[in-house]
Amino acid sequence: MNIFVVNCGSSSIKYQLFKWPSTSPICSGLVERIGLEVSAITHKVYLGGEEKVIKKTLELPDHEAGMQEVGHLLTAPEIGVIQDPAEIEAVGHRIVHGGESFSTTTIVTPEVKEEIKRLSALAPLHNPAHYVGLTVAQKIFSQATQIVVFDTAFHQTMPAKAYRYAIPAKFYEDHGVRVYGFHGTSHKYVTEQALSHLQKPDAKIITIHLGNGCSMAAVDGGKCIDTSMGLGPLDGLIMGTRCGNIDSSVVFYLVSQLGYDIEQVDTLFNKRSGMLGLTGNSDMRDVLKAVHEGDESAQLALDMYVYRIRKYIGSYAAALNGLDAIVFTAGVGENADDIRELVCENMDFTGIQLDKEKNAVRASVVRDVSTPESRVKVLVIPTNEELEIAKECFELLETGE
Ligand SMILES: Nc1ncnc2c1ncn2[C@@H]1O[C@H](COP(=O)(O)OP(=O)(O)O)[C@@H](O)[C@H]1O
Numbered sequence: 001m002n003i004f005v006v007n008c009g010s011s012s013i014k015y016q017l018f019k020w021p022s023t024s025p026i027c028s029g030l031v032e033r034i035g036l037e038v039s040a041i042t043h044k045v046y047l048g049g050e051e052k053v054i055k056k057t058l059e060l061p062d063h064e065a066g067m068q069e070v071g072h073l074l075t076a077p078e079i080g081v082i083q084d085p086a087e088i089e090a091v092g093h094r095i096v097h098g099g100e101s102f103s104t105t106t107i108v109t110p111e112v113k114e115e116i117k118r119l120s121a122l123a124p125l126h127n128p129a130h131y132v133g134l135t136v137a138q139k140i141f142s143q144a145t146q147i148v149v150f151d152t153a154f155h156q157t158m159p160a161k162a163y164r165y166a167i168p169a170k171f172y173e174d175h176g177v178r179v180y181g182f183h184g185t186s187h188k189y190v191t192e193q194a195l196s197h198l199q200k201p202d203a204k205i206i207t208i209h210l211g212n213g214c215s216m217a218a219v220d221g222g223k224c225i226d227t228s229m230g231l232g233p234l235d236g237l238i239m240g241t242r243c244g245n246i247d248s249s250v251v252f253y254l255v256s257q258l259g260y261d262i263e264q265v266d267t268l269f270n271k272r273s274g275m276l277g278l279t280g281n282s283d284m285r286d287v288l289k290a291v292h293e294g295d296e297s298a299q300l301a302l303d304m305y306v307y308r309i310r311k312y313i314g315s316y317a318a319a320l321n322g323l324d325a326i327v328f329t330a331g332v333g334e335n336a337d338d339i340r341e342l343v344c345e346n347m348d349f350t351g352i353q354l355d356k357e358k359n360a361v362r363a364s365v366v367r368d369v370s371t372p373e374s375r376v377k378v379l380v381i382p383t384n385e386e387l388e389i390a391k392e393c394f395e396l397l398e399t400g401e
Pocket residue numbers: 009012210211212213240282283284285286288330331332335336
């Protein structure tokens with residue numbers, strides 16, 4: 001079965017095409033910097049044991065243009081992996097927010113699509129892009145079953161004491177105001193990899209997803225018991241453009257004293273804060289470069305970023321009443337060995353001991369970068385949200401669940 005998976009982010013589209021049941025994709029790609037002056041596509045084709053890479057820079061004003069370009073690359077005469085879009089039987093989409101109505105893998109109907117659009121208010125960087133991705137995929141792959149997989153699914157096992165806010169119950173009961181949690185597909189994927197690596201199905205682990213968006217989860221025996229994002233993907237860690245945890249008094253102050261309206265506060269917290277707000281750069285590679293050049297605001301931002309992660313490790317170790325492993329994943333977590341080192345520094349009381357040499361080795365495989373004496377394993381696990389989504393799509397089509 002040909003399953004095409006689309007992960008539409010705020011400024012990017014990641015995709016992979018699987019000939020299921022093979023879990024190795026036949027092609028994959030990344031469309032970056034959508035809407036900026038120059039966009040870029042990296043398209044990889046894996047056929048007959050060989051990898052062919054096509055890189056292009058071009059102007060892509062929006063996600064629709066990006067998706068059209070991906071459609072052409074899939075069917076292009078010289079490098080195409082299919083001849084006709086009708087060969088794709090299912091398209092799996094990553095959706096960040098499904099609200100109260102949707103958290104399990106679902107076949108797209110007009111109602112599902114409308115709900116995804118309606119929830120844009122709670123995930124303003126993501127749901128609008130997902131809606132466009134879905135609409136264009138329905139046009140290009142008109143014969144395929146369109147399926148959505150929600151970031152919130154893995155966090156559904158949290159107990160009420162973790163997902164409720166301390167405000168009157170009617171806001172939860174009548175309006176679904178609660179912690180949902182996000183990046184669930186990634187937390188689930190790396191959890192399964194970690195448990196199998198540790199050979200310990202009941203392990204207590206903390207998964208640390210550090211991409212453009214960042215979140216952590218406390219996972220007990222494979223079940224999520226707490227996570228750092230909340231009603232929307234804004235709470236918790238400091239991110240590329242998002243502030244994470246912030247006292248709500250700041251909102252009142254901005255509105256009542258500085259004349260902000262609520263839309264401006266939304267834009268400030270979601271799009272102009274985090275590393276961008278503190279340093280002028282949202283991309284961690286640029287922030288680290290500035291730190292190495294002696295930039296003080298970049299150094300402070302990095303200190304804040306790391307400190308926030310360390311606080312969550314402490315609180316999740318307490319919530320779990322023990323810890324077998326911490327797992328680093330996503331763009332920053334997988335690649336920035338210096339950030340992993342800072343997070344694990346002077347954590348002896350928790351039992352975490354990083355092996356600096358092992359940590360500095362670059363590799364895209366599951367690896368243990370802790371010392372042999374470390375009571376808590378430190379794992380680096382490349383995430384693969386697209387593979388997990390393809391698996392969910394196949395299971396839904398095969399078993400109806
Ligand atoms: N070698 C690296 N060192 C530090 N940060 C990196 C490195 N490679 C990628 N990143 C960072 O990873 C982030 C993007 O991660 P990714 O998981 O692709 O995010 P998203 O899926 O949210 O777009 C960017 O901030 C980027 O700078």
